[in-house]
Amino acid sequence: xxxxAAVVQAGGLAVAPLVPGTIQALKARMQGRxxxxxxxxxxxxxxxxxxxxxxxLGAGLPYRxxxxxxxxxxxxxxxxxxxxxxxxxxxxxxxxxxxVGLLALARVAVALAAWDTGSxxxxxxxxRDQTLALFAEALLALALLLAALPAGSTDxxxxxxxxxxxAIWTEPAHWCALLAFALVVVxxxxxxxxxxxxxxxxxxxxxxxxxxxxxxxxxxxxxWAAAARHWxxxxxxxxxxxxxxxxxxxxxxxxxxxxxxxxxxxxxxxTAQAKMRILRVPSLLGLGCLVALAGVATWGAxxxx
Amino acid sequence: xxxxxxxxxxGAAGLVLGGALPAASRAAAALRAGLTLQALGAALLxxxxxxxLAAGGTTGAPLSAQIRPALGLDPLxxxxxxxxxxxxxxxxxxxxxxxxxxxxxxxxxxxxxxFLLSLAGLLAARDVTTFLGFWEAMTIVPAAxxxxxxxxxxxxxxxxxxxxxxxxxxxxxxxxxxxxxLAGPGGATGTLIAVAALVGFGTKAGLAPLHAWLPRAHPxxxxxxxxxxxxxxxxxxLYGLIRVELEWLAPAxxxxxxxxxxxxxxxxxxxxxxxxxQGELKRLLAFSTIExxxxxxxALGASVVLATAGEPExxxxxxxxxxxxxxxxxxxxxxxxxGAGAFERATGGLDLDRLGGLLRRMPWTGGAFAIGLxxxxxxxxxxxxxxEWLVLQSMLHVALDGxxxxxxxxxxxxxxxxATAxLAALCFTSVFGxxxxxxxxxxxVAQAREAAWPMRAGMVLLxxxxxxxxxxxxxxxxxxxxxxxxxGTVPATPGLDLPATGSLxxxxxxxxxxxxxxxxxxARGRRRAAPAPAWTCGQRVVPELxxxxxGYAKPxxxxxxxxxxxxxxLEVTEAAGVVTGVDYASEVALPVDRFxxxxxxxxxxRGAAFVRRLQTGNVRTYAAYxxxxxLGLLALARTGALG
Numbered sequence: 001x002x003x004x005a006a007v008v009q010a011g012g013l014a015v016a017p018l019v020p021g022t023i024q025a026l027k028a029r030m031q032g033r034x035x036x037x038x039x040x041x042x043x044x045x046x047x048x049x050x051x052x053x054x055x056x057l058g059a060g061l062p063y064r065x066x067x068x069x070x071x072x073x074x075x076x077x078x079x080x081x082x083x084x085x086x087x088x089x090x091x092x093x094x095x096x097x098x099x100v101g102l103l104a105l106a107r108v109a110v111a112l113a114a115w116d117t118g119s120x121x122x123x124x125x126x127x128r129d130q131t132l133a134l135f136a137e138a139l140l141a142l143a144l145l146l147a148a149l150p151a152g153s154t155d156x157x158x159x160x161x162x163x164x165x166x167a168i169w170t171e172p173a174h175w176c177a178l179l180a181f182a183l184v185v186v187x188x189x190x191x192x193x194x195x196x197x198x199x200x201x202x203x204x205x206x207x208x209x210x211x212x213x214x215x216x217x218x219x220x221x222x223x224w225a226a227a228a229r230h231w232x233x234x235x236x237x238x239x240x241x242x243x244x245x246x247x248x249x250x251x252x253x254x255x256x257x258x259x260x261x262x263x264x265x266x267x268x269x270x271t272a273q274a275k276m277r278i279l280r281v282p283s284l285l286g287l288g289c290l291v292a293l294a295g296v297a298t299w300g301a302x303x304x305x
Numbered sequence: 306x307x308x309x310x311x312x313x314x315x316g317a318a319g320l321v322l323g324g325a326l327p328a329a330s331r332a333a334a335a336l337r338a339g340l341t342l343q344a345l346g347a348a349l350l351x352x353x354x355x356x357x358l359a360a361g362g363t364t365g366a367p368l369s370a371q372i373r374p375a376l377g378l379d380p381l382x383x384x385x386x387x388x389x390x391x392x393x394x395x396x397x398x399x400x401x402x403x404x405x406x407x408x409x410x411x412x413x414x415x416x417x418x419x420f421l422l423s424l425a426g427l428l429a430a431r432d433v434t435t436f437l438g439f440w441e442a443m444t445i446v447p448a449a450x451x452x453x454x455x456x457x458x459x460x461x462x463x464x465x466x467x468x469x470x471x472x473x474x475x476x477x478x479x480x481x482x483x484x485x486x487l488a489g490p491g492g493a494t495g496t497l498i499a500v501a502a503l504v505g506f507g508t509k510a511g512l513a514p515l516h517a518w519l520p521r522a523h524p525x526x527x528x529x530x531x532x533x534x535x536x537x538x539x540x541x542x543l544y545g546l547i548r549v550e551l552e553w554l555a556p557a558x559x560x561x562x563x564x565x566x567x568x569x570x571x572x573x574x575x576x577x578x579x580x581x582x583q584g585e586l587k588r589l590l591a592f593s594t595i596e597x598x599x600x601x602x603x604a605l606g607a608s609v610v611l612a613t614a615g616e617p618e619x620x621x622x623x624x625x626x627x628x629x630x631x632x633x634x635x636x637x638x639x640x641x642x643x644g645a646g647a648f649e650r651a652t653g654g655l656d657l658d659r660l661g662g663l664l665r666r667m668p669w670t671g672g673a674f675a676i677g678l679x680x681x682x683x684x685x686x687x688x689x690x691x692x693e694w695l696v697l698q699s700m701l702h703v704a705l706d707g708x709x710x711x712x713x714x715x716x717x718x719x720x721x722x723x724a725t726a727x728l729a730a731l732c733f734t735s736v737f738g739x740x741x742x743x744x745x746x747x748x749x750v751a752q753a754r755e756a757a758w759p760m761r762a763g764m765v766l767l768x769x770x771x772x773x774x775x776x777x778x779x780x781x782x783x784x785x786x787x788x789x790x791x792x793g794t795v796p797a798t799p800g801l802d803l804p805a806t807g808s809l810x811x812x813x814x815x816x817x818x819x820x821x822x823x824x825x826x827x828a829r830g831r832r833r834a835a836p837a838p839a840w841t842c843g844q845r846v847v848p849e850l851x852x853x854x855x856g857y858a859k860p861x862x863x864x865x866x867x868x869x870x871x872x873x874x875l876e877v878t879e880a881a882g883v884v885t886g887v888d889y890a891s892e893v894a895l896p897v898d899r900f901x902x903x904x905x906x907x908x909x910x911r912g913a914a915f916v917r918r919l920q921t922g923n924v925r926t927y928a929a930y931x932x933x934x935x936l937g938l939l940a941l942a943r944t945g946a947l948g
């Protein structure tokens with residue numbers, strides 16, 4: 001069973017780019033454009049893979065190491081996060097906070113690359129990313145706490161197991177957790193209203209900013225990592241916060257459906273909602289923290305109201 | 306005498322000899338030999354600490370609230386001796402290359418030995434008198450060393466503030482310990498002792514809101530003393546806190562745990578927030594010390610709360626989490642302060658916006674400094690991440706296991722520690738970029754040369770435990786769990802394989818990151834086009850226009866404007882409608898300065914002016930005082946008030 005789980009997890013490497021591709025395609029339809037095919041990210045990755053890299057003058061090791069380190073962090077994160085409540089025998093544990101650490105490492109690697117190039121736009125994006133990240137990390141920690149309450153553990157497999165079935169849905173704490181985590185998904189994937197992934201105007205970019213100086217295979221790694229972040233967050237949402245059957249096949253089907261539904265939801269949100277002012281985003285995430293704390297309170301008060 | 310005691314005594318002898326040698330002789334060789342002896346002594350003390358930890362049990366006198374002088378060692382002292390060895394040995398090695406270029410090197414060397422002896426004595430003190438004696442020595446000696454090394458007004462006023470605040474606060478230590486002697490723990494005195502000890506040790510450890518002295522005093526000391534003050538001295542203050550609050554007053558009450566968590570959290574968030582808005586490297590590092598002391602204190606508080614919630618195992622793990630973070634912080638903060646000292650020596654200044662590109666110019670110093678920065682930023686696979694992971698887990702278990710109020714407190718603490726980690730990452734990324742990367746921003750920085758070998762050796766020696774403790778924290782954790790007041794056991798695996806977590810196989814994760822990243826580097830190949838300038842909308846990238854510390858923290862400043870409340874001053878000089886000069890300054894004052902210290906200083910000065918009237922300088926007045934005192938005492942004795 002664990003071998004199958006390992007294969008399914010590894011499949012995430014290949015499937016991930018489909019998520020942002022689908023979002024872009026759906027968004028184009030909703031905006032009345034023909035838009036690109038959902039497979040467009042794959043084409044872009046292939047094109048980038050055949051190009052040579054360009055290196056800014058004076059850049060050194062942090063610049064060169066950032067893309068492989070970021071991609072490696074996301075690959076390990078995919079190994080840690082169980083699919084449909086099962087995880088392969090990778091020997092890396094499946095702890096929720098280990099995941100937070102890996103995402104933080106990826107973020108800092110990008111920010112250090114920005115400092116290495118010295119480009120103002122890259123630094124602007126990195127500074128904003130790290131500023132929003134500290135609010136997002138607090139919210140993510142609270143959402144994970146809420147998901148850990150029924151299992152009494154931060155083991156992602158156990159957390160996913162305790163969310164199986166429908167009993168959990170009578171807990172108000174779970175609803176608060178879902179809302180809090182939804183905000184984390186938007187922030188971590190860099191989608192509107194937090195960030196606009198379509199913009200290539202230097203002054204408004206957050207996540208795209210530090211990518212400006214990259215080309216070729218480096219850029220391919222970074223773009224794949226951005227796609228993997230979508231996959232990872234939606235997979236976590238499906239595993240920890242949505243009702244799913246305890247059986248592997250059932251849960252797998254549901255996870256696939258949930259990721260697809262998540263992609264649709266992100267596309268709708270991005271069509272309906274304009275980008276927020278960057279400085280307003282922490283208020284939004286702070287509101288999420290309050291909701292999560294309310295969830296903790298209802299759990300402490302005895303669960304079902 | 307046990308072997309461990311013998312090793313410790315040999316270490317102390319090394320410190321004494323190492324201090325005596327430069328005091329006796331003016332020769333440069335005597336200074337070097339003295340510092341080497343001191344380093345050896347510190348290393349022996351560390352080894353002795355390991356031996357005590359390995360043997361377990363107490364040697365010498367047991368710890369007691371007596372006033373009869375007694376010395377002895379137990380495993381908790383042993384752990385702090387290990388911290389002393391880990392930090393002081395490299396710092397003294399560093400000093401061997403660093404001191405000869407500074408002011409009054411001999412005096413500083415002698416005082417360094419005295420400082421370390423007082424720290425070791427404090428750890429070996431088994432009674433109240435000895436403890437208080439070494440406690441005062443530990444406070445005064447570094448002040449003397451700072452005054453010996455620096456004559457300027459900034460250093461003097463910092464030392465005055467340091468002595469003032471730590472003595473006022475330190476009164477708490479006296480009150481707590483003397484109350485322990487008189488009444489013993491328990492009852493109403495227990496509460497008094499707990500509060501007094503919190504004030505006393507909290508001041509010395511730099512806990513908010515009693516921290517105002519720390520960011521001023523630590524930066525003005527010579528590099529190796531800054532390192533020892535931030536890396537070691539504040540830890541020894543936490544040692545006192547643990548002894549009194551968690552051992553003597555055991556079982557500690559719930560309110561104490563919650564207060565520790567609250568103070569810790571406030572220090573952690575406040576410390577890192579103010580670190581972020583500093584423009585000078587050493588000052589920034591001092592603020593980050595407040596942050597890390599806060600994290601340790603919060604973990605200790607969580608340990609108390611978990612013990613009262615009937616979770617002895619997690620209580621022990623939370624305690625160990627605090628201790629592990631304490632050890633980790635001692636290592637990387639010492640490393641960072643030494644690095645800052647090396648940069649200052651090489652470039653002549655530590656203004657963050659006037660450094661840059663030092664990784665290339667000083668590869669050894671820069672490389673070790675980089676490891677320290679990544680460790681303190683709490684990034685896997687280094688040691689800072691391992692202990693912060695443990696602290697996060699402790700907070701999570703407070704939230705999981707407590708009643709509703711405690712659960713909420715745990716949740717708030719969890720979010721706060723997570724945000725602190727995010728802020729630390731932001732802060733130290735910016736330090737990394739400003740000091741080590743990019744183009745040099747001053748001619749002196751461009752000319753910087755690598756530090757002398759003893760300085761390099763000291764820093765590399767500290768970078769090693771940053772990596773090792775990050776790879777195998779699980780081998781240290783059981784030892785620390787055994788030190789906890791509540792019973793608990795954890796398996797001795799290399800990683801952190803704890804119940805009710807998804808486990809953190811640190812070494813496996815580290816290997817996997819390196820392996821996968823290596824494979825990706827190989828897959829990327831070497832095909833690259835010619836280097837091109839970075840894209841800044843067609844402008845050229847020039848050092849003068851490069852990003853500053855304030856620029857990188859700007860989004861955060863804007864978000865937290867209401868909290869930080871910066872004071873800004875902008876002066877534009879115009880001549881005939883043409884701007885000829887712009888002068889801009891902004892400062893973020895500490896709330897404790899703004900609301901407390903400034904008022905306290907004003908009233909204190911007024912009080913001092915009043916008291917000065919009593920000091921007329923006239924002999925007859927003093928004779929009258931004496932007469933009044935004698936008469937008063939006689940009267941009191943007569944009425945029986947004096948017994």
